[in-house]
Amino acid sequence: MVAIRTKPDHHTYTFPGFGSEKFPNLMLRGAGDLDNWHLKVYEQKHEGYVAMKAALKMEPVAVTEEVKASGIRGRGGAGFPAGLKWSFMPKDTADRKFTRYLVCNGDEGEPGTFKDRVILEYNPHQLIEGMIIGGWAMQCVTGYVYIRGEFLWLIEKLEVAIQQARDAGYLGKNILGTGWDFDILVHRGAGAYICGEETALLNSLEGRRGEPRVKPPFPAVKGAFGQPTTINNVETLAAVPPILRMGGAEYAKIGSPKNSGTRIFGVSGHVKRPGIYELPMGTPMNFLVEELCGGSSTGRKIKAIIPGGASCPMLDEKDFDVPMDFDNLKARGSMGGSGGLIVMDESVCMVQATLRLIRFYAHESCGQCTPCREGCNWLEMILHRIEHGQGRMEDLDLIASLTPRIGMRTLCPLGDAACGPMDSALQKFRHEFEHHITHRTCYATGSRLLSTVGAH
Amino acid sequence: MNHPQPPETSLEPLAPGQRLPESDRKEFGPEALAEIQAIMAKYPDKLAATLPALHIAQREFGFISLAAMKAVARAIGIPEGHVFGVATFYTMYQKAPVGKYHFSVCTNISCALRGAAQLLEKVCEKTGVKPGAGPSPDGMWSVEEVECLAGCGVAPCVQVNHDVYDELVDEQKLIEVMEACKRGEYRPWAQ
Numbered sequence: 001m002v003a004i005r006t007k008p009d010h011h012t013y014t015f016p017g018f019g020s021e022k023f024p025n026l027m028l029r030g031a032g033d034l035d036n037w038h039l040k041v042y043e044q045k046h047e048g049y050v051a052m053k054a055a056l057k058m059e060p061v062a063v064t065e066e067v068k069a070s071g072i073r074g075r076g077g078a079g080f081p082a083g084l085k086w087s088f089m090p091k092d093t094a095d096r097k098f099t100r101y102l103v104c105n106g107d108e109g110e111p112g113t114f115k116d117r118v119i120l121e122y123n124p125h126q127l128i129e130g131m132i133i134g135g136w137a138m139q140c141v142t143g144y145v146y147i148r149g150e151f152l153w154l155i156e157k158l159e160v161a162i163q164q165a166r167d168a169g170y171l172g173k174n175i176l177g178t179g180w181d182f183d184i185l186v187h188r189g190a191g192a193y194i195c196g197e198e199t200a201l202l203n204s205l206e207g208r209r210g211e212p213r214v215k216p217p218f219p220a221v222k223g224a225f226g227q228p229t230t231i232n233n234v235e236t237l238a239a240v241p242p243i244l245r246m247g248g249a250e251y252a253k254i255g256s257p258k259n260s261g262t263r264i265f266g267v268s269g270h271v272k273r274p275g276i277y278e279l280p281m282g283t284p285m286n287f288l289v290e291e292l293c294g295g296s297s298t299g300r301k302i303k304a305i306i307p308g309g310a311s312c313p314m315l316d317e318k319d320f321d322v323p324m325d326f327d328n329l330k331a332r333g334s335m336g337g338s339g340g341l342i343v344m345d346e347s348v349c350m351v352q353a354t355l356r357l358i359r360f361y362a363h364e365s366c367g368q369c370t371p372c373r374e375g376c377n378w379l380e381m382i383l384h385r386i387e388h389g390q391g392r393m394e395d396l397d398l399i400a401s402l403t404p405r406i407g408m409r410t411l412c413p414l415g416d417a418a419c420g421p422m423d424s425a426l427q428k429f430r431h432e433f434e435h436h437i438t439h440r441t442c443y444a445t446g447s448r449l450l451s452t453v454g455a456h
Numbered sequence: 457m458n459h460p461q462p463p464e465t466s467l468e469p470l471a472p473g474q475r476l477p478e479s480d481r482k483e484f485g486p487e488a489l490a491e492i493q494a495i496m497a498k499y500p501d502k503l504a505a506t507l508p509a510l511h512i513a514q515r516e517f518g519f520i521s522l523a524a525m526k527a528v529a530r531a532i533g534i535p536e537g538h539v540f541g542v543a544t545f546y547t548m549y550q551k552a553p554v555g556k557y558h559f560s561v562c563t564n565i566s567c568a569l570r571g572a573a574q575l576l577e578k579v580c581e582k583t584g585v586k587p588g589a590g591p592s593p594d595g596m597w598s599v600e601e602v603e604c605l606a607g608c609g610v611a612p613c614v615q616v617n618h619d620v621y622d623e624l625v626d627e628q629k630l631i632e633v634m635e636a637c638k639r640g641e642y643r644p645w646a647q
Contacts, residue, residue, distance in 0.1 A: 007622075010610040109604055109606070111565050112566050114606040148606070150605055152618040188507065188511060189507070190507055190546035190547070192546050192547065209542055210546070225504075269565075269569045356563075356564065356565050360604075447569060450573055453576060453580050
């Protein structure tokens with residue numbers, strides 16, 4: 001018996017004008033419809049597997065070129081061009097020396113990000129199609145989908161969807177008469193944020209502790225089981241079928257220059273209509289927050305927005321007009337990240353918010369390298385004493401001297417991720433930290449973020 | 457300070473060569489063993505079956521005790537130390553018994569902005585257990601504070617056992633969820 005989600009889903013997936021020329025609907029087709037995940041529906045309603053059939057008639061290199069031409073940048077956080085990543089795989093595809101693997105990163109754990117579950121829930125076949133195309137382009141033998149352990153119902157659903165694709169002859173031996181074998185396996189994680197980092201994910205896939213590996217060798221040289229591997233986010237791979245369908249050059253026209261395509265933004269926190277919005281890259285942030293999400297839900301002014309998941313530096317009022325793409329957000333001192341916006345209103349005490357975020361990083365640090373393991377715990381302790389009225393003015397300098405010793409000094413970006421919100425909060429809301437130290441109480445009250453029971 | 461909980465038997469570590477008492481030893485049933493064998497065959501390396509096998513062990517034995525780790529190591533044919541290292545790294549493997557209905561309450565920033573801290577207090581008050589402090593005396597409830605569940609847009613959110621999330625949970629909804637648990641509408645933990 002297959003568990004299929006039967007509960008109503010409270011997300012909103014659409015807005016007036018969605019699906020038009022200006023706001024194309026490429027990723028969220030049929031989102032909200034619980035029957036949409038079947039192969040039949042995907043083929044009949046959403047041009048399913050059209051792109052795959054076209055791609056299998058092309059040379060593998062030509063498929064990679066098409067993805068390169070689209071200019072799509074990885075949707076997982078770093079924004080690395082996906083086509084370029086694919087081209088790092090060993091070129092000589094006729095050489096049977098290597099077994100090539102494609103890995104899909106569905107370990108969605110970044111606070112504020114909830115886009116992959118929508119694709120897995122409503123359009124798993126779009127991901128499967130994207131993986132088949134990617135597998136063909138790089139001549140892989142197996143695709144692994146690594147999904148976080150909490151998404152058990154989505155794993156069960158994806159396994160049924162994969163079986164449907166196998167039955168239709170899109171997976172397995174000799175796919176559509178090309179003589180190429182490819183299959184997809186689902187691997188369930190077990191609750192570790194660090195496994196979203198690509199080399200930690202590979203370790204977890206191989207059955208080890210999820211500790212990041214030293215790079216180089218990069219995964220394209222030595223990845224899963226010691227073989228060349230490419231790791232892409234769920235959203236990146238699900239964007240491949242639309243790219244092939246409309247052509248790379250056409251896809252590149254959507255969005256802003258060098259940041260092509262649409263992206264799924266998830267908005268959470270103090271807004272009237274939180275949820276999932278697919279928008280072209282480069283859409284201004286205040287358009288999304290004010291127009292589409294209806295502005296502040298509490299009637300209070302919005303104080304800070306984290307623009308791309310918890311690891312991105314916060315933005316304050318003067319930057320709310322930033323166009324949301326990788327380059328513009330970087331120019332304003334933040335990051336594109338994974339596209340999850342967290343909106344905080346005036347009632348939020350920034351010391352509490354930062355403490356909550358840093359506690360997350362201290363908890364999720366894998367413990368492999370010292371700056372992150374020790375540094376995040378020290379940041380948590382310092383913030384904890386400021387929050388509880390035992391802070392000293394020197395603590396602020398201590399924090400400022402600590403973060404540069406964590407950032408860029410660790411194997412993986414988790415240490416940098418902890419420094420992003422910490423540095424930006426201290427820089428932009430320093431008066432709140434100072435108020436906390438001098439008055440021994442919060443500057444802003446109204447939203448209590450920390451529970452009195454069981455701080456873990 | 458934030459290290460994963462040690463397994464329950466580590467209070468009295470085993471000396472080299474010492475075996476677990478007979479009553480504590482665990483063995484997989486033939487069906488579970490066949491399942492693990494099938495998983496091992498799917499991967500190029502049998503080590504990769506560690507995580508799935510631990511999930512199966514958790515389903516079979518209720519939680520990952522030291523005995524369960526040893527059973528996993530025997531079933532796959534890998535060192536016990538490796539299984540111990542993996543099992544203690546990942547937070548979803550419960551190293552101590554949990555209740556029949558295990559509440560995972562997300563208290564990360566997005567949920568906290570919409571009242572997750574207060575919700576966690578409510579859950580603890582209604583079930584009478586503290587987060588991470590084991591099951592209630594009747595074995596019905598246990599509560600865990602977890603990091604982001606990816607339900608940020610519909611915060612606050614709670615996961616009962618391994619089911620679909622309960623979203624936008626307020627006090628009324630929480631009572632409904634607990635009633636549904638009592639009626640048996642959720643999959644119990646070890647199944």
